[in-house]
Amino acid sequence: MTDLISGPGTGQSNAVSSDTETMAQPPSTGTPPMEWAPMEPAPKKRRLGLWIGLGAGALALAAGAASLMLIAPGTTVAGVPVGFMTPGMAAEAVSARTASTEVQLTDAGDGATLAGADLGASIDAAALTDEAFAERPMWNLGAWMGEPITAEVTLDAETADSALRAAVPSSYTPATDATVVFDAAAQAYTATPAVPGTGVSVDGLAAAFTDAIAAGETSFDYSAAPVEVPPLITDSKAATTVEQLNGMLAQAGFYVGEERTVPLAPEVVASWLTVDAVEGELTISADPAKIQPSVDALPAQVNRDIVNARNIVDSDGTVLKALTEGKEGRVLGDTSTTAGDFAEKLTSGDATFALPVTATPFESTSLFRRVEVDLSEQRTYLYENEKLVKSWSVSTGTSATPTDKGRFRVYAQLRTQDMRGSNADGSKYVTENVPYITYFNGDEALHGTYWHSNFGTPMSHGCVNMSIDAARYVWEFATKGTEVWVHD
Numbered sequence: 001m002t003d004l005i006s007g008p009g010t011g012q013s014n015a016v017s018s019d020t021e022t023m024a025q026p027p028s029t030g031t032p033p034m035e036w037a038p039m040e041p042a043p044k045k046r047r048l049g050l051w052i053g054l055g056a057g058a059l060a061l062a063a064g065a066a067s068l069m070l071i072a073p074g075t076t077v078a079g080v081p082v083g084f085m086t087p088g089m090a091a092e093a094v095s096a097r098t099a100s101t102e103v104q105l106t107d108a109g110d111g112a113t114l115a116g117a118d119l120g121a122s123i124d125a126a127a128l129t130d131e132a133f134a135e136r137p138m139w140n141l142g143a144w145m146g147e148p149i150t151a152e153v154t155l156d157a158e159t160a161d162s163a164l165r166a167a168v169p170s171s172y173t174p175a176t177d178a179t180v181v182f183d184a185a186a187q188a189y190t191a192t193p194a195v196p197g198t199g200v201s202v203d204g205l206a207a208a209f210t211d212a213i214a215a216g217e218t219s220f221d222y223s224a225a226p227v228e229v230p231p232l233i234t235d236s237k238a239a240t241t242v243e244q245l246n247g248m249l250a251q252a253g254f255y256v257g258e259e260r261t262v263p264l265a266p267e268v269v270a271s272w273l274t275v276d277a278v279e280g281e282l283t284i285s286a287d288p289a290k291i292q293p294s295v296d297a298l299p300a301q302v303n304r305d306i307v308n309a310r311n312i313v314d315s316d317g318t319v320l321k322a323l324t325e326g327k328e329g330r331v332l333g334d335t336s337t338t339a340g341d342f343a344e345k346l347t348s349g350d351a352t353f354a355l356p357v358t359a360t361p362f363e364s365t366s367l368f369r370r371v372e373v374d375l376s377e378q379r380t381y382l383y384e385n386e387k388l389v390k391s392w393s394v395s396t397g398t399s400a401t402p403t404d405k406g407r408f409r410v411y412a413q414l415r416t417q418d419m420r421g422s423n424a425d426g427s428k429y430v431t432e433n434v435p436y437i438t439y440f441n442g443d444e445a446l447h448g449t450y451w452h453s454n455f456g457t458p459m460s461h462g463c464v465n466m467s468i469d470a471a472r473y474v475w476e477f478a479t480k481g482t483e484v485w486v487h488d
Helices: 018-024 048-067 087-100 125-135 157-167 202-214 235-251 266-272 288-296 298-302 338-347 468-477
Strands: 002-006 013-017 102-106 113-115 179-183 188-192 197-199 219-223 227-229 253-256 259-263 273-278 281-286 309-313 319-324 329-332 352-354 357-360 364-374 379-384 387-393 406-409 412-422 428-441 444-448 464-466 483-487
Touching: 087 125, 102 202, 113 157, 157 197, 157 202, 179 235, 179 266, 179 273, 188 235, 202 219, 235 266, 235 273, 235 281, 253 298, 259 298, 266 273, 266 288, 266 338, 281 288, 281 338, 288 298, 288 338, 298 329, 338 352, 364 468, 379 468, 387 468, 406 428, 428 468, 428 483, 444 468, 464 468
Parallel strands: 102 219, 253 352, 309 364, 364 483, 444 464
Antiparallel strands: 002 013, 102 113, 179 188, 197 227, 253 259, 273 281, 309 319, 329 357, 364 379, 379 387, 406 483, 412 428, 428 444
């Protein structure tokens, strides 16, 4: 059950347990009221142990967190101890050490000192310290006191060279680069040889710097005595460029298809080109303005009318001789960008340029030519496409030395020849300087005759005699393979 009581001076009633009633009520005997003394608060419990426990836990948590962020003790990167450091702190320490490490130049250096910063020294510190942290975090006890992580020091070539030249000028003599020039007399490119110079080896210094850093040294000695320094443009580089340029000269020209329609003289191409040394390499460049005059001259060299072909053929249509070579018609296209485009090709090592051309094909005419000798008429006829072209009286073989009948083909033609043979009685003869000879059957030929003019009557040893003018016409009309028909 709950009793209602009034607290002193509150005017309020509170519900309390009956077990505590005597503790909460004043005396009720009617005696004068007594003033209550406040109850002393219960003493607070000491929590020192708790605080000590919390501090140790926080420290343990902090240490655990740190172990996840720091590099293991005993780790060195490029000679710099980086244990208990974050990767970022470690990278800064490595970079600072590299920049501050000093080089004491001996020999020709006369005690000059240069810092890594003066030489443009650098190490990929961020990558190395990230690697160190990845492989050796502090939490991994097995990674503590690991082997040193080495690094290669690189020197900025231009910065280091400038600093060394200023520090030891006596060690430097300039090298002479090989050059490439056009020899007008030889119509080809040639090379002048290179001459080495002297200096201080930047590569050697970088290697020594790397060794010193790895050993944890903050300064080291390096000899500045002059050593041979090769030229940037070596004989080998020049020879390669000469070979390339002379190959270009051999092919230089404006092309239509596979035909080099407009060849270019070596001295012309050489006048367009410049060979320069750029960052230790030879480069080829071409000037479009110098190419333009050759482009302007192209229409006269490329444009042409159609030339139709004319061919001597046999009865089967086989071409025996081209009287006129066929040529397609050509009209040059737009060349407004040709000079610039060709300059780009020359720069890349290509001296051939394909022209834009509109072509019109030619037509071919076949001329079937044949020779006919009529023994009974003592006459020779020339036909072209079965149309009679010429006819003459001739003298063929006598009855003692007749001209063979049959179908033959011309197998040889001579401008002049001494002709030898045997008479019917067995005696020998020689006829000198017989003109315009067209052989068709062994030693039988159509030829010019100056020793008689009795044409229309058999007079020969088997040949077909005719006037010199007629023989010349036959000689020009026929060709090797022309058909010859001898009949009665």
